[in-house]
Amino acid sequence: MGKVTAVLGLQWGDEAKGKMVDYLSEENDIVVRFNGSLNAGHTLYVDGQKYVFRMLPCGMLHKHTIGVVANGVMVNTNVLIEEIKSLGLGPERVFVSDNAFLVLPIHKEVDIFRETGKKDFKIGTTKNGIGPSFEDKVRRYGVRLVELQPSNKINLENKLMNITYNYWIKELGYGKNPINQISHTDLEIMVKELINELHEQYEFLKPYLCNTALFLNDRINKGDNVLFEAAQGALLDVDFGSYPFVTSSNCTIGAVSTGSGVPATKIDRVIGVTKSYTTRVGNGPFPTEILETSEEAEIIRKTGNEFGTVTGRPRRVGWLDVPLLNYACMINGVTELVMTKFDVLQNIPQAKVCIGYNSRMNNIGTPQEVMYKNPAPYYVELSTSYIEKYLTLLSRYVDAPITMYSLGPERENLHHRTQT
Ligand code: IMP
């Protein structure tokens, strides 16, 4: 049996998981994306060059690894094809689940409409159409890659007509006023054009498609080591995060199994990744947030380059939140904890750490408590001069063993702790 490892984010995404995945890819044969979509942007710096991955697993940068895009990933065919082509990858290197669903241009349009329109309730999404595409999946109108085969054309046309009608006419209000007149024929033409494009893309993708659940289980049984690379983080999980300010899929350990067909009983290691501070993009509660205009926030944002990979938005920044971290470790069953970007925190000689809500006695918190009870963070201040000393002190409050930390963006800036 091969070993199965999962790398998961423990905060609101952007924990620098990409670096961990890149490092662990050395000892793995297959790297798998199982959740999220192109809302995730994994950035890697190798030999001074910057790489951004949005659809493919970033562990693909190693020449020996096979990349899998499993069924839990919402696939944007344009971006997937672009990434495969730009890295020059053949079908022997990339396996894409034919069961994966598509995020369509209309999904993006409606996401943008909701986020920029007059509505007073906004999530602050990445505007890539992720929410609407998952809505269609759940209402059983989602389009899977396997449905793009030409023999399925009539079914596909009916589905796309329904999806387009649902959003264009009902939600966006096209056809309801003289400026936005759109006839049934216009809709049909649009759908036909989309189908032609999707059929062309299907021809390109066909050699890459398979049932990845069968593929992965078979390879694990034959001894291959497999690494699961998560998008986003526990606090953005649609079930366990700060709902409704979350993404539309699961980002916690259960998603490894539902998003790939590799059962929970096969997972050997669960590596949780946290920054030494906290960031969040988009709206929603953030108990340890530092006032945006304060000097400390400026220092962290600038030195940590805390701007969205996908959207370029400045990220909100705050102190490490141990109660939420402990919650994320519990939900995920984290066996090893990695702390990234300590070099950034070192620009602040005395850093605050929230070790409880309301009092230090309470060192586990929940996103629901944060949403509805507005708890006051209880802080301690720790000197950031010596990393080992800092981590030893921090370990008193954190429920999982901190085994690694990083002091910069390059591969060689990742360090193992000598004792935990
Ligand atoms: P959506 O996933 O684009 O629908 O966005 C929903 C929420 O999740 C927003 O607050 C986004 O900023 C956040 N989000 C989605 N993907 C990421 C990510 O990869 N990193 C950080 N935040 C993300």
Ligand code: MG
């Ligand atoms: Mg990111």
